[in-house]
Amino acid sequence: MAPTSAPLPPLLPARPGEAQHQRAARSLREAAKAGVLLPGTRLSSRTLASGWGVARNTVQDAIDQLQAEGYVEVRPRSGSYLARQSETLRPVALQPPAVPLSLWATRALGAQPWRGGPGIAAGDGAGTFEIDLRLGQSPGLFPSELWAQALARRAGDAEALLSAGELGPAETRSAIADWLTRERGAAVTADMVMLTGGTQSALDLLGRIYLEPGRTAVIEDPGYPGARRAFGAVGATLWPVAVDTGGLDTTRMPERATLAYVTPGCQFPTTATLGAARRHELLAWAQRTQSFIVEDDYAADFHHAARPPTPLQGLAPEGVILLGTFSQSLAPALRSGYLVAPPAVLGVLARTRPLTDRHPPTLDALALSDFLASGGYMRHLRRARSQVAHRHGVLLDALQAHLPQLGARPARAGLHLYLPLPPTLSEAGVISRAAEAGLGLSGAAEYGQLTHAPALLLGFAHLGPEALREAVRRLKAAL
Numbered sequence: 133m134a135p136t137s138a139p140l141p142p143l144l145p146a147r148p149g150e151a152q153h154q155r156a157a158r159s160l161r162e163a164a165k166a167g168v169l170l171p172g173t174r175l176s177s178r179t180l181a182s183g184w185g186v187a188r189n190t191v192q193d194a195i196d197q198l199q200a201e202g203y204v205e206v207r208p209r210s211g212s213y214l215a216r217q218s219e220t221l222r223p224v225a226l227q228p229p230a231v232p233l234s235l236w237a238t239r240a241l242g243a244q245p246w247r248g249g250p251g252i253a254a255g256d257g258a259g260t261f262e263i264d265l266r267l268g269q270s271p272g273l274f275p276s277e278l279w280a281q282a283l284a285r286r287a288g289d290a291e292a293l294l295s296a297g298e299l300g301p302a303e304t305r306s307a308i309a310d311w312l313t314r315e316r317g318a319a320v321t322a323d324m325v326m327l328t329g330g331t332q333s334a335l336d337l338l339g340r341i342y343l344e345p346g347r348t349a350v351i352e353d354p355g356y357p358g359a360r361r362a363f364g365a366v367g368a369t370l371w372p373v374a375v376d377t378g379g380l381d382t383t384r385m386p387e388r389a390t391l392a393y394v395t396p397g398c399q400f401p402t403t404a405t406l407g408a409a410r411r412h413e414l415l416a417w418a419q420r421t422q423s424f425i426v427e428d429d430y431a432a433d434f435h436h437a438a439r440p441p442t443p444l445q446g447l448a449p450e451g452v453i454l455l456g457t458f459s460q461s462l463a464p465a466l467r468s469g470y471l472v473a474p475p476a477v478l479g480v481l482a483r484t485r486p487l488t489d490r491h492p493p494t495l496d497a498l499a500l501s502d503f504l505a506s507g508g509y510m511r512h513l514r515r516a517r518s519q520v521a522h523r524h525g526v527l528l529d530a531l532q533a534h535l536p537q538l539g540a541r542p543a544r545a546g547l548h549l550y551l552p553l554p555p556t557l558s559e560a561g562v563i564s565r566a567a568e569a570g571l572g573l574s575g576a577a578e579y580g581q582l583t584h585a586p587a588l589l590l591g592f593a594h595l596g597p598e599a600l601r602e603a604v605r606r607l608k609a610a611l
């Protein structure tokens with residue numbers, strides 16, 4: 133078939149910032165899609181350039197680009213032609229396919245929405261508030277300047293940037309091991325550390341390598357929805373164990389399980405500390421049932437008075453997988469945390485993680501390594517810790533002075549206070565009356581399945597003393 137001679141397609145108006153050859157390429161592409169130029173049409177750069185009043189080089193660049201995209205084919209000693217397959221590049225109006233969701237997705241979507249993080253739960257007052265004590269708000273203490281410096285320093289480190297492993301750069305794993313040994317009394321060497329995208333990614337990975345339908349995961353009740361949802365999504369049977377003022381009631385553990393997720397340092401959400409006797413009972417149970425303990429040490433960096441107890445991992449490094457996060461001490465948006473496990477477990481993770489995200493983001497990991505090793509993290513933490521502890525004290529004092537009947541107790545660590553309400557009060561009622569007065573509150577309802585004791589979770593770390601005192605005045609009026 134003889135090549136068709138080309139009608140002159142319109143030169144489309146330029147878009148801001150668009151180079152001339154891109155504009156010319158777009159004009160030809162659109163003409164091909166619209167059928168103004170038919171497959172087999174010869175594209176003459178001379179004709180197009182003179183018809184459009186642009187340089188011939190510009191048109192040639194556009195044709196080269198279209199050739200790379202497959203719109204144009206070059207026939208040796210003949211010229212450039214609109215490719216025959218360009219017809220197949222036309223947009224096709226398809227309905228989104230009605231593909232059923234996988235079982236994982238169906239379970240993950242669950243009955244109730246979860247916004248992620250300990251975060252603002254579905255049952256909390258919605259909207260914006262003059263004073264917002266809801267959980268999940270960052271204390272706003274991110275050390276921006278120091279972090280920017282650390283990132284800039286490592287951004288040019290091509291050698292380190294190009295040599296990342298699945299578990300994270302060796303120097304960062306080593307800095308985290310040193311930090312945990314020194315600060316937390318954990319029993320860690322660098323080969324036991326994996327960098328994670330925060331605790332949630334670790335829970336997801338652990339769920340996928342150890343759990344499936346027919347296996348049991350013990351969770352605390354009330355407890356952290358992030359663990360419940362991740363383990364539920366892989367089809368594990370969830371075994372909620374009640375929590376009281378002494379933390380997890382270890383007399384209620386099942387006869388058999390695969391793992392138990394616990395927050396012994398600062399139970400989420402009640403903030404109780406697991407005492408020595410229960411710690412030993414829990415470890416004995418793990419030994420007897422051959423189950424892993426997954427210890428979430430999320431609040432360890434923000435203790436308000438005495439240091440939190442040594443993690444269980446420090447007592448039984450072979451049986452405990454320790455999870456930590458920089459979400460609270462730096463920022464949740466960094467998605468940065470760590471998992472500490474016996475080398476055999478890490479070996480499995482090193483081979484399964486690449487299926488998900490290959491390896492942690494290296495630049496962030498290198499910056500973190502410098503930040504830890506230089507003492508910058510410690511200095512940041514000291515400042516942040518003293519501010520958070522002060523705010524914790526202000527809220528506690530105000531509650532004890534104005535609402536003594538609620539018996540507010542200090543939290544040992546973390547960014548919220550757990551405030552039990554008398555059983556005669558409706559948690560939802562208090563939250564909605566407070567919302568009318570411009571005060572945002574989180575309730576405990578979302579966190580438990582067994583029995584529900586009405587309680588409020590008061591996130592305080594992002595607010596100054598005056599706002600905290602005013603919050604207590606408004607809370608009093610809402611009761």
Ligand SMILES: Cc1ncc(COP(=O)(O)O)c(C=O)c1O
Nearest residue numbers: 250330331332356400430457459
């Ligand atoms: C119990 C618990 N675990 C873990 C985290 C942190 O999760 P992530 O590291 O996924 O942000 C939080 C919230 O800060 C939490 O409340």
